[in-house]
Amino acid sequence: MLHIEALNKAFPSAVSSEQYLARVAKLVSPLGFAREHSFAAVSVCRDELTQSFPDLVARRWDQPFSLGGLGALPSLGRTGWRAALSHVPSDHDRGHLIVFGLPHIGIDPEGNIGQSLRRHQDQVTPTCGAMAALLSSLRNGFEPQTPGLDDNEADRLRRIVDSQSDQLPDNLLELTRLAATAVNTEMWAELDALQAHTEMDIAVFCGIQIHLPDEVDFVSPVASAFMGSDGIATELSI
Numbered sequence: 690m691l692h693i694e695a696l697n698k699a700f701p702s703a704v705s706s707e708q709y710l711a712r713v714a715k716l717v718s719p720l721g722f723a724r725e726h727s728f729a730a731v732s733v734c735r736d737e738l739t740q741s742f743p744d745l746v747a748r749r750w751d752q753p754f755s756l757g758g759l760g761a762l763p764s765l766g767r768t769g770w771r772a773a774l775s776h777v778p779s780d781h782d783r784g785h786l787i788v789f790g791l792p793h794i795g796i797d798p799e800g801n802i803g804q805s806l807r808r809h810q811d812q813v814t815p816t817c818g819a820m821a822a823l824l825s826s827l828r829n830g831f832e833p834q835t836p837g838l839d840d841n842e843a844d845r846l847r848r849i850v851d852s853q854s855d856q857l858p859d860n861l862l863e864l865t866r867l868a869a870t871a872v873n874t875e876m877w878a879e880l881d882a883l884q885a886h887t888e889m890d891i892a893v894f895c896g897i898q899i900h901l902p903d904e905v906d907f908v909s910p911v912a913s914a915f916m917g918s919d920g921i922a923t924e925l926s927i
C-alpha cells in the first residue's frame with residue numbers, strides 16, 4: 690500500500706480523524722469542556738473532500754460554526770468572528786469554545802503527496818487547488834487579476850502564509866505545514882483581538898487533514914493550546 694507508506698513517512702504522528710477528535714475530547718474534558726455546553730468552530734478548506742471533518746465534529750459537539758475559506762484560513766472577518774463567539778452557550782456565565790483549523794493535503798494511490806484521485810475521475814488532480822496555485826505563484830510570480838473577478842481569499846491566504854517564513858517552501862507538503870501554522874496564528878490573533886478569553890475558555894487545535902484513497906481521513910497535529918480567563922495560552926500535548 691504505497692499511500693500508507695507515504696503517510697507513515699511524511700506524517701508519523703497522524704491518526705484517523707476520529708482518533709484525533711477522541712484525543713481532543715479527552716484533553717478538553719478535564720478542562721471543563723462538557724460535551725453539552727461546548728461549542729465548536731471549524732476551519733477547513735472549501736473542497737468537498739474536507740467535509741467529513743465537520744461531520745465528525747458535529748457528532749461529538751453538535752453542528753460547528755464554519756470559519757473556513759480556501760486553504761482553511763478563516764475567511765469570515767471580524768463580523769463573522771463576533772457572530773461565532775456570540776453563539777457560544779454559557780455554562781455558569783462562561784462559555785467553552787473549541788476551534789479547529791486544518792489545511793488539507795492528499796496522497797494518491799501511487800503514494801504521491803499533494804494529489805488525489807477524485808470520485809469518477811480517471812486522473813489525479815492537486816488535492817488543494819488553493820495550495821497548488823499558491824506554490825506555483827510563490828515560485829513563478831503572480832498572474833494579473835482578471836478584470837471583474839476578485840480573488841480575495843487566495844490573496845489573503847498568500848499574504849498570511851507568506852508572512853510566516855522568509856524561506857520559499859520546497860513543495861506542497863512544506864507549504865501545507867506552513868499554512869497550518871499560519872492558520873493557528875490567525876485563529877489566536879482574532880480571538881485575542883476580540884478578547885474572547887474574558888467570556889469563554891478556548892481550546893484551539895490546528896493540524897493537517899490528510900485524504901487517502903479509499904480510507905478514512907487522517908489528521909497530523911500541528912498546534913494545540915488552551916486559554917482560560919487569565920488570557921495565557923498553554924500548549925496542550927495531543
Ligand SMILES: [Zn+2]
Nearest residue numbers: 734736817818
Ligand atoms: Zn483545498
